[in-house]
Amino acid sequence: MKTLMNTSKMSVVLICALLCTGCWSKVEINERTFITAMYVDKGKKPGEIDLSLSMPLPNRLSPQGTGGPGKNPYALVSATGSTIGDAMEKIQTDLTRKISWGHTRVVVFGEAYAREGIQDTMEWISREPLFHLSSYIMVVKGRARDVADLTPVFEETPSDVLREFATQENMLKTQMVSVLSADKMNQGFAAPLLETRGATMTSENDTRKRWASQVGGALFKQMKMVDSISPDETRTIAWANRKLDTLAVSVETEDEKASLTVYNTSSKIKVRLVNGHPFFDITLRGQAELNSVIPILKVKDTVSVKQIEQKANEKVSASLTQAIRAGQHKKADILMLGYRLEWAYPRIWEQLRPVWNDYVKNELKFQVHAHINIQFVGSESSF
């Protein structure tokens, strides 16, 4: 009898728990459309947003699908509205499937929109529960929509191309989470900058199609794009953020012209106090293999190897210093050095926090150290 009572009590509790869930929201997989990339541009009228969403079309990807060859397996839908929400609703109204944000991996901003501030979009994204915080942010010179038209040669859809740009770690990758945390900490960040251009492509039967490339970085401060930096500088920023896979460096010493590939990149940012003021030591470490040397270098010639290493170090440090200076100039703390300061010296950070932007511009002191270690000199002929 007692167990019966317990069981019935338990079932009442369980039924209540079941009814309290919001899980009745069952949507079949073929009643959804999965947004893979989102493109935000400035609208024609001031204050308007031009929103484009790209989504795969599974029915055209399926092996027994009805879509014949020649049709793109992806779609792009655009709408204009005064807010993201308005534009979204316009898009949803015309769609036969429910929009699902769970697979949006890339958010692309047009340069004009980015310069005005991406605050609205970021706010909307951070309130959308399904949006992955690991999505990537990119900026395009010109209109973001144009990137959506790029020709996916190796991938299925343009959004795959953009995603792979980030995951390959060839240049820079900036995730939603670091953008949001940078904003909360009143610091800056750098996002990859893309450019589209027309190109004649062999794979597309020599027709002229649109091609996208990574051309550097966009510096942000308080959710506004303030400046752009060159590819070399962007790569060193990625290196300092430990998000760089490999890096090719070409240097000229007095005797040789050499190019090397840096791998196993790592970095360390340390802050110490010098006369009561924070001083940042940014150390870039990496191993390298020598790809080419002219004239031919002998392994025994350690002095030359050292020289090449040193030149490479100088070049890399200079790039990073320049990138940070560019940010400094616009009051943007793109490496989030303030975060390091908070970690190491919370009291000093508390004092500097209100004036951090000005501090970055006028007083920030740092030193970049690069340690590239050539591990392989490659094979060479003995004569």
Add this chain to the structure above:
Amino acid sequence: MEKDNIYEQVKARLLGVADMIYQPFQVGPFHCELIYIQSIVDTPTMREAIVKPLLEEASRNEIDPLFITRVVTGSFFTLHSHHSDSAEAIVDDIVSGNAALYIEGISGMIHFALQNYQRRSVTESTNEVVVVGPQEAFIEDIHVNMSLLRHKIKHPDLKMVKFTIGKYTKTEVFVVYIQGLCKPDILENVLTSLGEIDMDSSLGVSYLSEFLEDHPLSPFPQYQYTERPDTVAAALLEGRIGVMQDGTPFSLLIPVTFFSLMQSSEDYYQRFHSASFIRIIRLLFAFIAFFLPSFYVAVTTFHPEIIPTNLLITIASARENIPFPALIEALIMEVTFEGLREAGIRIPKPLGQTVSIIGGIVIGQAAVQAGIVSAPLVIVVSITGIAAFIIPHFELGLAFRLLRFPVLFMGGTLGLFGIVISIYLIYWYMVGLRSFGVPYMQPFAPLVLRDIKDTIVRVPWFLMKKRPAAYVDADKKRQKT
């Protein structure tokens, strides 16, 4: 004739039994009659050991004056015999394969245990196949089974208690155990339960198992079937109790725990690395058998964001033209699979091939091509189907297969939340379940640290110095080395 009263009663009881043989002959002054059923009596032995001595006695000039006494006391025949006065007992013995000798002048009859039922020879185990290790399996004859078991354990502490169950079948049931190893209260419990059973028949040991269980309504088996003498021997040596029944090649082992049902005798014959690996695989697949279809349905209908994008698009494109919701689709496939499986077992052997071909084509190809079910779901259902068969004990596999359906409903209506609730409920139930007083999830709940050595993994033999605490009574030590 007063003397022939019992004889007449016996004849009256056996009236209408057409295969009865009444073989009269004369030994000196005594009229004798041998009563038996030819098909179940060992006739050559009977001729050699009963008829021949009697005829030799008859051919003497003078009958031994002590002849009657010697026959009644059993010292005349070289065969074990006994004398009975009760007509009931005599008839019962005759129909169970004894030969009864009636000699005029003796009250009652002399019986000879000459049963010779038809039986097949000992064959290889087909349901619990091992690669390395003993191959023989039990057969239907209890005496052969006993011989197989006694071959493994040669110790006077191996005890057997005999029951006769079934008003019509009079089936011999033996409870076997090792005195000093098994827990006396469990033994007492089993003996009492068996003593109370009053049935018409017991044609398989499963008839008894449902009477013995503490929770007969539970989907989880609280006993274990085995057809392997080595498994029975190992179980007895762990302190468990076996119930063997005549006429069935399976014997029952009690008590069990969940983990003992997840073990195969193969585990102990193979090297411990591979045995441990296989056990982990088995647990993994048990989990898959439970949850894979419901997980698939829950994830695709409620939480597509947790599927990697590329996989999601593959699934979405396969599901594009499917008319049914994922839950219905999964149910159709699961039920079809269960039907096919059952058909595969019941179908007459010559037709078996047909069913598997038709089933394979229908499920694997035509249904997908027709756009009725999606290919990923076919994969899910096939993996689940295979997974349920990896569980070494068929009864436990059945439990898993049955419970899959409620979990599927929960997953299909409440998403992962429903699955979590199902896991919780099932685990809750399993932890509370007891098999003959032994907690089902021992050694994990309650936690017995030293027994975990033989659950998820199997440690080498030299580390298994003690018997599992779940079953054993006094003598915990298994080995010194």
